Amino acid sequence: MKTVSLPIAYMPLVDAAPLIAAQEMGFAEAEGLSLDLVAAPSWSSVRDMLAFGRVDAAHLLSPIPVTMALGLGGVTTAMSAVSVLSVNGNVIGVSRALEAQLRRIGHPFDFADAAAAGAALAAVAGGRLTVGVPFPFSMHVELLHVWFSATPLSAVDIEIRTVPPPLMAQALAAGDIDAFCVGEPWGSVSVEGGSGALLLPGHAIWRFAPEKVLATRTDWAETEPHLLGRLMRAVWRAGRWLSQPDSRTAAAELLSRGKWLDVPSEVIDRALSGQLTISPSGETRETPGFLEFHLGAANFPWRSQAKWIACQVARRTGQDPVEAMDRAARVFRSDLYRAAMRGTGADLPGASEKLEGSLPHPTPVASGAGRVILEGDGFFDGRIFDPTQG
Amino acid sequence: MRRDDTPLATQAAKAHSQVMTAPLSIVVVEEDRDRAIAIVDALKDSGDYDVHVIGNVSGLARKIAAFLPDVVLIDIDNPTRDMVEELTLASGPLDRPVAMFVSGAAGGLARAAVEAGVSAYVVDGLQPERLKPVMDAAIARFQIMRQMRTELDETRRALEERKVIDRAKGLLMKAKGIGEDEAYAILRKAAMDQGRKVAEVAEALVTVAGLLR
Known part of the structure; x- marks a missing residue:
């Protein structure tokens, strides 16, 4: 050939x-x-x-x-x-100032519970929040809207602002943004640089x-x-x-x-293994299915x-x-x-559409070769999207 | 695929027709002062425009919106370009919808602009004949700047290579007690044997010598 x-x-x-x-x-x-x-x-x-x-x-x-x-x-x-x-593969991070406030009200930074994290962030946000995303048309923006809509964050005045990922850590440190949703390695880079702490992985909002x-x-x-x-x-x-x-x-x-990312392999390995370091003090969280x-x-x-x-x-x-x-x-x-x-x-798979959010855990479905196991695809608030209705 | 955004475009055209006689308002996003001045000069030479430069990109979309521009020009290689994309949302910070002008009638102009390295965002409904002189000037200027940047990069690279080859020659001359021409011949032969560039072989030699020191 x-x-x-x-x-x-x-x-x-x-x-x-x-x-x-x-x-x-x-x-x-x-x-x-x-x-x-x-x-x-x-x-x-x-x-x-x-x-x-x-x-x-x-x-x-x-x-x-x-x-x-x-x-x-x-x-x-x-x-x-x-x-x-x-x-999957995105992370939501907050500034060090918000991290300190969240810890003060007892948020455990479990890096898993989107409902609890949303409620805690709303409690410390002071009514306003500016969140950085890499692009106006991105899964980051969609995940944030799902998260906001089903938590007390819906009552917070939130501005979503585009910030190029390499500048995200800097924007957080400068106070231009209070939080971000970004793909790896940029979340880990902000942790490494000491400007942010990671609050949630994207798949805590939508599993798949x-x-x-x-x-x-x-x-x-x-x-x-x-x-x-x-x-x-x-x-x-x-x-x-x-x-x-x-x-x-x-x-x-x-x-x-x-030639490729020019970031230390140890930082890249965090996303690949789902073992993320979530704060500059070095706490780690294991999060299977972080990036598939x-x-x-x-x-x-x-x-x-x-x-x-x-x-x-x-x-x-x-x-x-x-x-x-x-x-x-x-x-x-x-x-x-x-x-x-x-x-x-x-x-x-036998079908080309599915009810998005309807699988709480891995489930076998019909396929050309017999069966295929689909991973859980639930939304954190239990919503189900029917593609025939909208 | 069919695209149907006529209502937006018509709205914008109506809004725009009220300010038809005013000079076009152009925002140039460029952090480098010299480059910004060059672009502004090129634009002013080509017509009567109201040109603003934004040098600090923090909160870019909002800064742009404050000028209510008809046209936004930004280097295609500028990573902050994605911030300007916010303006393309009808619900974004600029209440007049903006499109990257490639979607409009000026198709050939768009390709030329992309090749020259400039992206333009234009208020929907702006007549192509008003846009053309702006784009012609911007394209010409960006082309020159791109050439200059390439030449500068090339010159820098050549200088770096020259430097490393000189150092490798020096190391060989000292180690083997030979002359400069002979040292260069050794480097060139090694490069040919290994199918690499002389500069690469020289760099490897300098690195190793540094480790052995």
């Missing part, structure tokens, strides 16, 4: 690991591909590189292709999310949130189905490799190189996930949720995923 070079944009984050591992561990080569990975300075830049054809695929925040389909954010090139690269997707232009997916299939399989195998506990040390070392690259059909792009994102965004921006969900469902390409992954051993 002739090796084809594919330009792909990414943001230097721990959850770019499937693309980096696909290239570095030979999964791309096995499919006759060489991934030309282009690091981007911002999410808007990743999106534009993809939209304008500088790259053919990208590591993208899962809400970006959905909101593009809703006409938000300026660029409206039709995008396809062909697989989910990672599930699609975080990043592998996105391509829809027209490229249509004209290059074979190339796309090879890319999807290489990335899927890289995700499977990453999910094996034995791979963690190698993966952390690989990602820590100057493979298990529970993690890579399957459920149309119901896209619809959930669309429904949330539509309600906030005054669009019709039914029409928004209809557009969004065409963005998460479970059809292309099935076509590319048939015969690889990948979990292919």
Whole structure:
């Protein structure tokens, strides 16, 4: 097979690991591909590189292709999310001042109970809170809205502000923001630098949130189905490799190189192992399922996930949720995923939509190969999203 | 995929038509003072514009909103660009919806801008003929700045390589009691044998010598 070079944009984050591992561990080569990975300075830049054809695929925040389909954010090139690269992996952190106040009222920093953390934060916030997120269209924003809406934080005057992740720790230290929701390694970096403490992992709010997707232009997916299939399989195998506990040390070392994230491997290992150091005094918390690259059909792009994102965004921006969900469902390409992954051993669920939030724990469901175990996907407040109703 | 945001665009066009005669208000986001001045000069040479520079990006979206600009220009490689994206939300800090102008009629102009390294955010409904001179000036200026930056990086790299090769030559000359030309020949041969650049071999030698010291 002739090796084809594919330009792909990414943001230097721990959850770019499937693309980096696909290239570095030979999964791309096995499919006759060489991934030309282009690091981007911002999410808007990743999106534009993809939209304008500088790259053919990208590591993208899962809400970006959905909101593009809703006409938000300026660029409206039709995008396809062909697989989910990672599930979960965000952290919510607070300033040292808020940390001290939370401890004073007896909050245990259990790094698990979103309801209790929300109530405690509302009690010390003094009526106002500015929260930093990496991008206006991100799972970070969606998780925060879920959290706010179902805790006493709903009564707090909250401003969500975009801050580039590398500047998050600095913004927290300077008092520009009081808290943040960000992907790793940036939460751990703020702990290391002494400017913040971690309050919750993202999956304490939603157990199974699609975080990043592998996105391509829809027209490229249509004209290059074979190339796309090879890319999807290489990335899927890289995700499977990453999910094996034995791979963690190698993966952390690989990602820590100057060429990729340029962050100490020990800091990267926290996200990969789910053992996070939550405060500058060195307390650690074990949080299984913190970041998932493979298990529970993690890579399957459920149309119901896209619809959930669309429904949330539509309600906030005054669009019709039914029409928004209809557009969004065409963005998460479970059809292309099935076509590319048939015969690889990948979990292919029988359905392409599910009730989001209805599985309290891992549950077997019907699939092409018999059964697939889906991981628990509950919301902390017990809400269930029905993709046929909104 | 179909896109339907006509109501927003029409609203904005109506709001905008009331200020049609006023000079365009342009915000340039640029932390480097010299670069900012160069951009402002280029814009002012091309027409009568009301240009503001924002150098400190803390709370960027709000600062931009305070100027109620028609156009926002920012370097594509600026990591704080994501802050400007907040303006594209209708419910964001600017009550007039803003779009990255690539979604508008000026398609070819958009590609040229992206290639030159400038991203522009434009109030919905702004006529392409009013935008064009602004973008032409910005594109030309950003292109020059990008070239200069590339040249500077290249020069710096060449100087660094030169320095490291000189040091490696010096080490070889001292260790083996040979002349400069011979030392360089050894480096070049090692590089050719290993399929690497002379600078890489020189760097490896300097590193090892440092460890052995």
